[in-house]
Structures are given as C-alpha cells and as structure tokens.
Amino acid sequence: MALFSDSIETFDDLFVGVLKNVYYAERQITEALPKMIDKATSPELRAGFEQHLQETRGQIDRLERVFQMYGTEAEEATCPAIDGIIKAGNAMAGEIDDKQVLDAALIAAAQLVEHYEIAQYGTLIAWARQMGRGDCADLLEQTLQEEKSTDQKLTRIAESRINRAAEQESMNPGSPPQYA
Amino acid sequence: MALFSDSIETFDDLFVGVLKNVYYAERQITEALPKMIDKATSPELRAGFEQHLQETRGQIDRLERVFQMYGTEAEEATCPAIDGIIKAGNAMAGEIDDKQVLDAALIAAAQLVEHYEIAQYGTLIAWARQMGRGDCADLLEQTLQEEKSTDQKLTRIAESRINRAAEQESMNPGSPPQYA
Numbered sequence: 001m002a003l004f005s006d007s008i009e010t011f012d013d014l015f016v017g018v019l020k021n022v023y024y025a026e027r028q029i030t031e032a033l034p035k036m037i038d039k040a041t042s043p044e045l046r047a048g049f050e051q052h053l054q055e056t057r058g059q060i061d062r063l064e065r066v067f068q069m070y071g072t073e074a075e076e077a078t079c080p081a082i083d084g085i086i087k088a089g090n091a092m093a094g095e096i097d098d099k100q101v102l103d104a105a106l107i108a109a110a111q112l113v114e115h116y117e118i119a120q121y122g123t124l125i126a127w128a129r130q131m132g133r134g135d136c137a138d139l140l141e142q143t144l145q146e147e148k149s150t151d152q153k154l155t156r157i158a159e160s161r162i163n164r165a166a167e168q169e170s171m172n173p174g175s176p177p178q179y180a
Numbered sequence: 181m182a183l184f185s186d187s188i189e190t191f192d193d194l195f196v197g198v199l200k201n202v203y204y205a206e207r208q209i210t211e212a213l214p215k216m217i218d219k220a221t222s223p224e225l226r227a228g229f230e231q232h233l234q235e236t237r238g239q240i241d242r243l244e245r246v247f248q249m250y251g252t253e254a255e256e257a258t259c260p261a262i263d264g265i266i267k268a269g270n271a272m273a274g275e276i277d278d279k280q281v282l283d284a285a286l287i288a289a290a291q292l293v294e295h296y297e298i299a300q301y302g303t304l305i306a307w308a309r310q311m312g313r314g315d316c317a318d319l320l321e322q323t324l325q326e327e328k329s330t331d332q333k334l335t336r337i338a339e340s341r342i343n344r345a346a347e348q349e350s351m352n353p354g355s356p357p358q359y360a
Contacts, residue, residue, distance in 0.1 A: 008276045014285055017272070080271065081292055084264015091260065092197070096188045105194055108303040112261055115295035123288040126338060158306060 015127045019066065020077035022120045026060045027076060029113060032086050036106055041099040044157055045107065052110075052150050059143045066136045085112050100168075107158045114151040121147060195307045199246065200257035202300045206240045207256060209293060212266045216286055221279040224337055225287065232290075232330050239323045246316050265292050280348075287338045294331040301327060 008014050033053040040046045067074040089109030096102040121144040128137035188194050213233040220226045247254040269289030276282040301324040308317035 008272075008281060008285070009278060011281050011284060014276070014281050018288065021268075079268055081261075081265040081268035084267070085261040085296075087264070088201075088259055088261035092188075096194070098189060101188060101191050101194050104191060104307070105188070108198065108299075111299045111303060112296065115299035116265075116292065119288075119291045119295035122335070123291060123338075126335070127284070130339075155302070155306070158303075159310075 011127070011131070015124065015131065016070070016072055017077060018120065018124055018127075019063065019070075020075050021079035021082075022117070022124065023060070023063045023067075023074060024076035025079050025082035025116065025120070026056055026063065028082050028086060030056050030060070032089070032113075036089075036093075036110065039093055040103055040106055042103050042157070045103055048150075048153055048157055049110070055146050055150070059146065062139050062143055066139055069136055069139075070133070082113070082116055085109075085116055088112070104158065107154050111151055111154050114147050114154065117147045118144065118151065191307070192311070195304065195311065196250070196252055197257060198300065198304055198307075199243065199250075200255050201259035201262075202297070202304065203240070203243045203247075203254060204256035205259050205262035205296065205300070206236055206243060208262050208266060210236050210240070212269070212293075216269075216273075216290065219273055220283055220286055222283050222337070225283055228330075228333055228337055229286075229290070235326055235330070239326065242319050242323055246319055249316055249319075250313070262293075262296055265289075265296055268292070284338065287334050291331055291334050294327050294334065297327045298324065298331065 008017055030053060033049055033056065037046055037049045037053070040049060064074045089106070089112065092105050092109060093102060096105055121140050125137045125140045125144060128134070128140060188197055210233065213229055213236065217226055217229045217233070220229060244254045269286070269292065272285050272289060273282060276285055301320055305317045305320045305324060308314070308320060
C-alpha cells in the first residue's frame with residue numbers, strides 16, 4: 001500500500017491521493033475507537049466514542065460513494081499523519097493508570113484525530129468545488145459537519161465533567177470519582 | 181527523549197506532558213518550514229510560510245514562559261503525531277513535480293500542522309483554566325489565535341489562487357502559471 005498509489009502529476013491525482021489517505025485514516029479510526037471505548041471510564045465519554053464509531057462507518061460508506069461518483073476505485077493509501085496521531089494516543093494512554101486522568105487524555109487524543117479529519121475534509125471539499133464537483137463536495141461536507149460536531153461534543157464532555165474530576169483526583173488522591 | 185519524560189500520575193503531569201509534546205512539535209515545525217518555503221512557488225505562499233516561521237519562534241518563547249510560570253523546566257517530549265504529520269507532508273511533496281499542484285499540496289500539509297496545533301493548544305488552555313492557571317491559559321490563547329488565523333490565511337491563499345492555478349494546469353498542461 002503506497003503512500004500515494006500512483007504518482008501525482010495533476011491536481012486531479014492530488015485530490016484522489018488525499019481521498020485515499022482519508023479512506024485509510026477512517027478505517028484506522030474504526031480500529032482505534034473500540035480500544036478507546038474499552039479504556040474510557042466516564043459513561044458519557046464511552047457513549048460519545050460509541051456514537052462516533054457508528055458515524056465513522058457511515059463516513060466510510062460516504063467516501064466509497066465519492067470514489068464511485070468520481071469514477072475511481074475506492075482504495076486506501078497509507079497516511080503517516082493518522083498513523084502518528086493514533087500512535088501518540090496509544091502511547092499516552094499506556095502511561096496513565098488513574099482513570100480520570102486517562103479519560104482527559106483520551107479526549108485530547110480524540111480531538112487530535114478530529115482535527116486531522118477537519119483539515120483533510122476541508123481541503124478535499126475546497127478542491128472538489130474548484131474542480132466543479134459540487135456533488136462530491138456536498139457529500140464530503142456532511143462528514144465535515146459531523147467531525148466538527150464531534151469535536152465540540154468532546155470539548156463539552158471535557159469541560160463539564162472529566163477534566164474537573166481528574167483535577168480533583170490529582171489534588172485529593174483516593175477521593176471518589178465525580179462521575180454519576 | 182521519552183514520549184513523556186516522567187510517568188503520568190496526576191492531571192498536573194498530563195498538562196506538563198502535553199506542554200512538552202507541543203514544545204517539541206513547535207521546534208520540529210521550525211525545521212520543517214524552511215523546506216516548505218524552498219518548495220513553494222507562489223510568492224504569496226512563500227511569504228505566508230515565512231511569516232509563520234517568525235510566529236512559530238515567538239510561540240516557542242511563549243511556551244518557555246508558560247513552563248517558567250508553571251514552575252517546571254522547559255523540556256521537549258517526542259510527539260509521534262507531529263512526526264507523522266511532517267512525514268506525510270514530506271512524502272507527498274516528494275512525489276509532485278508540477279509547481280502549482282505542489283503548492284496546493286503544501287497548503288494542505290500546512291493546514292494539517294495548524295489543526296494539530298489548534299487541537300493541542302485548545303486542550304492545554306482548557307486544562308490550564310480548570311487548574312485555576314488563567315495566567316498560563318491567557319498566554320497559550322494568544323498562540324491559539326495565531327494558529328487559527330494562519331489556518332484561515334492558508335484557506336484564503338488556496339481558494340484565491342493556488343488551487344485554481346493547479347486545476348487549470350491539470351486541464352491545460354503547459355499553459356502559463358496563473359501567478360503574478
């Protein structure tokens with residue numbers, strides 16, 4: 001699986017190349033999320049990750065429709081960026097025992113993933129529109145809105161409960177967690 | 181250089197750990213940007229990267245002030261996420277000969293870097309405020325606003341000139357570039 005399966009000579013090749021990177025990334029995310037669900041303690045966070053896993057599967061279907069509309073085969077191309085982001089999250093999570101601190105770290109890791117996707121889908125949408133492919137752009141836009149909404153939801157979960165619980169735990173080790 | 185130089189037991193350790201990751205990332209970015217300046221063709225894009233390089237140096241100084249305010253030594257901790265993002269950008273750029281297509285790819289790569297920073301600074305600011313460290317949060321907020329502004333500027337450059345030029349080049353190979 002090449003970084004880009006073909007050499008990039010035209011703007012069109014670039015669009016398809018990044019589309020393949022994002023297709024690879026979404027599939028990697030469906031493998032990473034179940035591990036994050038297992039590690040999360042807060043029921044709200046677990047539910048958020050579970051919902052995002054469902055959404056990611058829908059986003060993969062949507063990418064396959066974009067490949068089809070664009071007249072090219074759905075194919076993955078390795079993306080070192082998402083590999084590094086997932087590796088960073090795993091490494092950080094592996095070093096934390098405290099459940100509340102771990103939840104805060106999992107949210108931070110998930111927000112790095114969301115921002116990767118926000119950047120990539122934003123790029124693809126701009127390129128699709130410039131090539132006169134509003135049909136592809138509109139489909140990708142639906143995913144972008146989902147990613148932004150997930151990012152905002154993670155911020156709300158973090159601000160409302162988890163970070164505060166983690167901080168209290170740090171200040172008063174052994175005190176009961178603040179989760180319901 | 182460990183991923184986190186110390187084990188993470190408390191929320192405070194987590195904050196310092198991510199601060200060290202971002203310190204490492206900003207230094208990696210100061211090494212990556214000159215190469216991107218060399219590769220860029222559009223004068224507007226080159227100027228944008230040069231300005232961001234200056235800004236990044238200021239952001240490093242600001243991080244050092246945050247370490248000092250927080251009472252801990254300024255230290256880097258390897259972050260596989262930024263390593264992967266930079267690696268992806270280099271790999272993509274290495275596969276493209278056409279100058280206009282390359283400019284479009286460089287913008288996409290830079291926006292991945294910006295979104296990494298937006299996510300990380302957003303996380304650090306939220307944590308600093310929750311720990312009652314509004315002084316650290318205010319400094320980090322200045323950087324976050326710069327990153328968001330750079331991301332928007334890159335979108336404007338892409339939409340106004342480069343992507344369009346790349347697309348025309350793809351449709352009419354050999355036609356003169358659209359840059360001034």
